Amino acid sequence: MSLKERINAANDEAFRRIVAADPVLVDVAPASEVIPGMRDRLILHSGPPVDWEHMCGAQRGAAIGMCLFEGWASHPQEAERMLSSGAIALEPNHHHSAVGPMAGTISRNMWVWVVRNQAFGNLAFCRQVESFQQFGDYSGDALGALVQWRDVWGPALRAAVLRMGGIPLKPLIARAMQMGDEMHNRVVASSSLFANAVAPMLADCGLPREQLLSTLYYTGNHPFLFLGLSMAAAKASVDPARGVEASTVVTAMARNGTEFGIQVSGLEGEWFTAPAPRVEGLLLPGWKEEDAGLDMGDSAITETVGWGGFVIGGAPGILRFTGGTAEQALAFSRDMRTITTGISPDYLMPALDFAGAAVGIDIRKVVRTNLVPVIDTAIAHRSAGHGIIGGGIVRPPLACFTRALERFSERYRD
Amino acid sequence: MSLKERINAANDEAFRRIVAADPVLVDVAPASEVIPGMRDRLILHSGPPVDWEHMCGAQRGAAIGMCLFEGWASHPQEAERMLSSGAIALEPNHHHSAVGPMAGTISRNMWVWVVRNQAFGNLAFCRQVESFQQFGDYSGDALGALVQWRDVWGPALRAAVLRMGGIPLKPLIARAMQMGDEMHNRVVASSSLFANAVAPMLADCGLPREQLLSTLYYTGNHPFLFLGLSMAAAKASVDPARGVEASTVVTAMARNGTEFGIQVSGLEGEWFTAPAPRVEGLLLPGWKEEDAGLDMGDSAITETVGWGGFVIGGAPGILRFTGGTAEQALAFSRDMRTITTGISPDYLMPALDFAGAAVGIDIRKVVRTNLVPVIDTAIAHRSAGHGIIGGGIVRPPLACFTRALERFSERYRD
Numbered sequence: 001m002s003l004k005e006r007i008n009a010a011n012d013e014a015f016r017r018i019v020a021a022d023p024v025l026v027d028v029a030p031a032s033e034v035i036p037g038m039r040d041r042l043i044l045h046s047g048p049p050v051d052w053e054h055m056c057g058a059q060r061g062a063a064i065g066m067c068l069f070e071g072w073a074s075h076p077q078e079a080e081r082m083l084s085s086g087a088i089a090l091e092p093n094h095h096h097s098a099v100g101p102m103a104g105t106i107s108r109n110m111w112v113w114v115v116r117n118q119a120f121g122n123l124a125f126c127r128q129v130e131s132f133q134q135f136g137d138y139s140g141d142a143l144g145a146l147v148q149w150r151d152v153w154g155p156a157l158r159a160a161v162l163r164m165g166g167i168p169l170k171p172l173i174a175r176a177m178q179m180g181d182e183m184h185n186r187v188v189a190s191s192s193l194f195a196n197a198v199a200p201m202l203a204d205c206g207l208p209r210e211q212l213l214s215t216l217y218y219t220g221n222h223p224f225l226f227l228g229l230s231m232a233a234a235k236a237s238v239d240p241a242r243g244v245e246a247s248t249v250v251t252a253m254a255r256n257g258t259e260f261g262i263q264v265s266g267l268e269g270e271w272f273t274a275p276a277p278r279v280e281g282l283l284l285p286g287w288k289e290e291d292a293g294l295d296m297g298d299s300a301i302t303e304t305v306g307w308g309g310f311v312i313g314g315a316p317g318i319l320r321f322t323g324g325t326a327e328q329a330l331a332f333s334r335d336m337r338t339i340t341t342g343i344s345p346d347y348l349m350p351a352l353d354f355a356g357a358a359v360g361i362d363i364r365k366v367v368r369t370n371l372v373p374v375i376d377t378a379i380a381h382r383s384a385g386h387g388i389i390g391g392g393i394v395r396p397p398l399a400c401f402t403r404a405l406e407r408f409s410e411r412y413r414d
Numbered sequence: 415m416s417l418k419e420r421i422n423a424a425n426d427e428a429f430r431r432i433v434a435a436d437p438v439l440v441d442v443a444p445a446s447e448v449i450p451g452m453r454d455r456l457i458l459h460s461g462p463p464v465d466w467e468h469m470c471g472a473q474r475g476a477a478i479g480m481c482l483f484e485g486w487a488s489h490p491q492e493a494e495r496m497l498s499s500g501a502i503a504l505e506p507n508h509h510h511s512a513v514g515p516m517a518g519t520i521s522r523n524m525w526v527w528v529v530r531n532q533a534f535g536n537l538a539f540c541r542q543v544e545s546f547q548q549f550g551d552y553s554g555d556a557l558g559a560l561v562q563w564r565d566v567w568g569p570a571l572r573a574a575v576l577r578m579g580g581i582p583l584k585p586l587i588a589r590a591m592q593m594g595d596e597m598h599n600r601v602v603a604s605s606s607l608f609a610n611a612v613a614p615m616l617a618d619c620g621l622p623r624e625q626l627l628s629t630l631y632y633t634g635n636h637p638f639l640f641l642g643l644s645m646a647a648a649k650a651s652v653d654p655a656r657g658v659e660a661s662t663v664v665t666a667m668a669r670n671g672t673e674f675g676i677q678v679s680g681l682e683g684e685w686f687t688a689p690a691p692r693v694e695g696l697l698l699p700g701w702k703e704e705d706a707g708l709d710m711g712d713s714a715i716t717e718t719v720g721w722g723g724f725v726i727g728g729a730p731g732i733l734r735f736t737g738g739t740a741e742q743a744l745a746f747s748r749d750m751r752t753i754t755t756g757i758s759p760d761y762l763m764p765a766l767d768f769a770g771a772a773v774g775i776d777i778r779k780v781v782r783t784n785l786v787p788v789i790d791t792a793i794a795h796r797s798a799g800h801g802i803i804g805g806g807i808v809r810p811p812l813a814c815f816t817r818a819l820e821r822f823s824e825r826y827r828d
Contacts, residue, residue: 196634
């Protein structure tokens with residue numbers, strides 16, 4: 001078999017594994033209970049590896065927030081000293097089967113969504129999504145939302161989910177995609193469907209009245225509720241496609257606000273990075289271009305499985321968040337077929353006459369066409385201490401793909 | 415002022431009233447408590463007036479169902495005798511500020527959604543939507559769903575809605591339209607959002623456990639839950655535009671399966687009818703063209719206010735139900751601007767770059783252009799005794815509009 005034939009067969013196998021995924025929410029639990037290697041004084045972060053010195057402002061702010069949340073430090077300056085001295089370890093979520101939105105920070109007492117890929121048995125984890133701490137805001141209000149999640153909403157959802165014996169996410173995501181969700185920054189339909197799915201069991205698992213009502217209001221009114229689930233589902237779906245010998249399919253795209261990094265199936269364990277790009281989009285009132293930090297977050301795991309920017313043509317409602325026109329969004333979704341391995345049989349876009357999502361980014365095709373993936377994303381501030389400031393479209397640096405392909409060519413030869 | 419100027423000013427006023435509407439769900443109640451003139455042994459039906467002799471099979475079946483549901487008859491033959499003898503009165507919903515889906519039958523003990531237009535103070539009513547009795551199925555199973563609605567779900571929702579002090583529908587509908595609902599046959603997003611909105615109060619109004627759980631499951635899983643609300647909201651929105659002297663704006667489009675009828679603002683109280691058309695669309699497996707009944711239902715009240723077929727371009731998810739392509743759906747929504755008076759500032763279509771819905775059908779423009787409204791609709795069987803058999807697109811007979819315009823020309827002169 002020629003190398004080209006080997007690669008094509010390997011990519012078909014990686015694609016097959018991704019589309020065969022069957023993600024099911026099986027638990028909501030403290031990170032320390034479920035994430036492998038989740039030790040004390042460890043903060044997991046989004047993107048490829050980065051040390052404190054090179055960490056961007058927003059991710060630093062989020063890490064400070066985790067130190068305060070965990071009680072490791074009693075004020076921000078103390079947290080900063082601990083982080084800069086190495087007293088707190090920093091590791092990528094992706095090294096722990098986890099993903100996190102924006103700064104993506106996860107520590108022991110952060111409760112996470114636990115998604116099991118029933119087709120392969122692997123687990124994946126994602127923290128809760130909110131609009132402040134994950135963007136670098138470590139104020140009391142920002143941390144208060146994490147405390148509520150840890151003490152009220154997380155445990156309530158855990159009780160309901162366990163009692164339901166898990167919630168299959170594939171059919172829910174497929175339905176939401178026909179309701180204009182793209183599963184990255186537009187998850188209003190999936191959030192609403194999920195809230196309806198858990199409501200009866202929440203009401204029937206003996207929760208105290210205050211906790212029940214608070215959780216019903218929370219789940220029924222959080223427009224980004226499902227993003228953590230979508231990310232965990234995507235991570236659980238793509239992980240079995242890691243390490244397929246000779247596959248050029250991308251298994252992670254992740255950003256820490258300093259660097260954009262990708263991982264490739266046939267080059268398991270390696271990162272291919274380049275400086276993080278700027279996001280082109282819309283800023284919330286009061287913010288200026290120069291306030292914006294660079295691209296950040298593990299949430300591009302959704303694009304890695306063919307959601308997000310890859311199905312944005314079916315989700316024009318997001319354009320009020322990212323900018324652009326419906327025609328451009330349709331073109332993005334069509335374009336992504338050029339750089340991918342196959343078409344999803346499950347995740348369909350009504351606006352494209354029910355065409356399936358493009359799945360399995362092939363680094364060869366990216367480099368050959370100079371066409372890089374489309375990612376829609378939120379925007380954080382360049383400095384620590386702020387919540388969300390905007391949203392837009394970002395394109396990964398081509399260099400990540402060319403470097404990966406160079407390395408692939410060294411490693412695999414005819 | 416010339417007649418043309420008078421008409422234009424009148425139409426602007428009718429349009430202004432429609433878009434100023436502020437529909438709020440204020441109650442869920444037995445028809446006998448809230449619908450004006452809702453007396454014993456009266457069945458309200460969809461469409462323009464029709465007697466038993468001219469009633470189509472599906473509407474006859476639904477009327478038989480109501481006689482059994484109310485206990486007026488103990489078997490279908492007895493019901494049929496009472497109906498054909500005139501022992502049971504038949505009147506259009508539209509003569510009682512009400513609307514009903516498909517056969518549209520409402521009797522005393524049918525619980526209805528009660529929507530108040532807060533901008534004008536008028537009330538409108540619509541019965542619950544299901545997939546059997548309203549299509550003419552009078553079997554025990556079909557009637558069982560009505561009993562559940564009357565005894566379990568209706569009262570539970572009443573308790574929650576009253577305790578909430580009403581639920582504003584305008585913002586909910588506007589959001590749902592950005593999630594691919596068109597508010598006629600695709601109401602999955604609005605149904606889901608509505609279920610989210612009522613869940614906490616349902617859980618907190620002291621309902622017995624069985625009733626609470628049954629209602630949470632019902633509201634969280636009924637894909638047409640919101641249609642009755644959408645129809646009542648549309649009826650409440652358009653009724654203040656009735657009786658504007660010299661206005662050529664349509665205030666009702668309604669069908670009884672035998673005739674299609676329209677009403678016009680400046681010709682208040684009159685119906686302009688023509689034989690009901692066939693629906694072009696998709697049949698559920700097992701059904702053939704010749705099984706299909708003709709166009710039926712008051713649900714075209716949604717198109718009358720610029721929803722349904724008028725915003726179908728923003729709701730391509732419905733095409734699996736109606737047939738057709740996304741491009742055709744976009745063209746329908748653009749076309750409707752040709753025959754209407756203005757553009758909604760509230761109900762926007764992301765797929766058309768957030769263009770507003772076309773509102774206020776002008777019979778002059780319809781006759782001048784030969785372009786009739788686009789209505790998406792379900793299909794009933796031609797005979798009594800069946801549930802839903804399909805869905806599709808229907809165009810009203812042009813004759814309704816030409817007759818209305820002839821009458822208008824008699825009544826109003828320069």
